[in-house]
Amino acid sequence: MDLSDPPLQSVLEGQPAFNPHYLSHQLLDRLQQPALLLTLRGEVQHANRAAHDLRQHTALLQRADGSLGLPAPAWTPLLARCDRLALAHAASGTHFESLRVEAGTESLQAVYGLLGAPVLDPQPLLLVLLYHPRSAPGIDPALLRAMFKLTPTEARIAVLLAEGLTLKEIAAAVQSQPDTVRKHLRCVFGKTGTGRQLDLVRLLLHLPRA
Known part of the structure; x- marks a missing residue:
């Protein structure tokens, strides 16, 4: 096949160049987990809907x-790791790391890895998956x-416990006393067949989500 043939050249020139980042966008948009694609300077190149929703809460x-x-400065440590991450990627392929991002009383967990090696891709992107209490699918109290x-x-107390609140925090949320919350929890244990908080949380985390 002669690629210099004028009609064939015109067809090839009319085709858009393959863009692996476009494919990355499509995959991200299918995720329920908040996810970002960043440049190595920290600019958001693409964010899925879950990330936009999470922005409203943090x-x-x-x-x-x-x-x-x-x-900045909450995300400065992540961006500072990009050079080291690029070296690890070039040496052993896809490599992911985890970082806890904090500012004041807020925090989230970021798992990130490089898409494309800088040697081969002049514009590599950083894939960042976000884990935040607000991003977790909720447990439906009506289901409980x-x-x-x-x-x-009882259902509300069980949900708050699964979300990581302490008994004191749950008591404040339901406008009750910690001893009253403990009594409600004992009833929940009996109805769910669990004997302690850990077993109850494990059960709740395996139920269908809202």
């Missing part, structure tokens, strides 16, 4: 003007009431 994904971005015959208060 300042860790907001610039000063409220737009989606990675405010239907499955285990819990009262509305």
